[in-house]
Every structure is written in structure tokens, then in C-alpha cells.
Amino acid sequence: MRSGKLKHIIEVHKKITARDEYLGFSKDYQFFFKTRAEVKHLGGAEEIVNSQIFPSSDIQLYIRYRSNIEETMRIKYNDEMYDIDYIEEVGWRDGLKIKMSKVSE
Secondary structure (H helix, E strand, O other): OOHHHOOEEEEEEEEEEEEOOOOOEEEEEEEEEEEEEEEEEEEEEEEEEOOEEEEEEEEEEEEEOOOOOOOOOEEEEOOEEEEEEEEEEEOOOOEEEEEEEEOOO
């Protein structure tokens, strides 16, 4: 993996479960680590859910290999949050290819 292509800075957020004031469980995301990535935009679309239009965009990232990244995490890129769709190892521990889609809230 060429380091010159890793031009963008991304943040990875880890899913945490905590008790709230009503003794229930709440799920949130907490900052886990920051790294550099190569970003490729794959395209976008608009989805209609409950009579509302939600724009979506798919992005593919290439980062250096890390063993502690999971598909339950989220990635923050350009002040937008993205869900990880899948993670694929590139080479033998050379890097990771991550496909992600924008979080629609």
C-alpha cells in the first residue's frame, strides 16, 4: 500500500452499551482511533422510507491493516457518519478495504 495515497483523515468510532438514568440500556458510539485513508466514492442514491426521501452514498476506503476494526463500528469522514458494510483484507496484513454507507438518522 502506497502511503502517498492515504490523503484523508478518518475517525473510527466503537459501539458502546451503557445504562441510562431509567436503568435501561442505550447504545452509543465512542471515538476509538484516527487514521489516514484512501477514499473512493462509489455512487449515491435516494431512498424513500415512510414517505420521506433519504439520500445515501457509498464510499470505499483503503487503510493500513488493523486487527481491531469490526463491522459494528462507524467511521466519521468529512463530518459525516458512515456504517461499515464489510471489511476485506488486502494482501496478507497489508491493508483493509472497507465499504461503507452513510448513516440515515
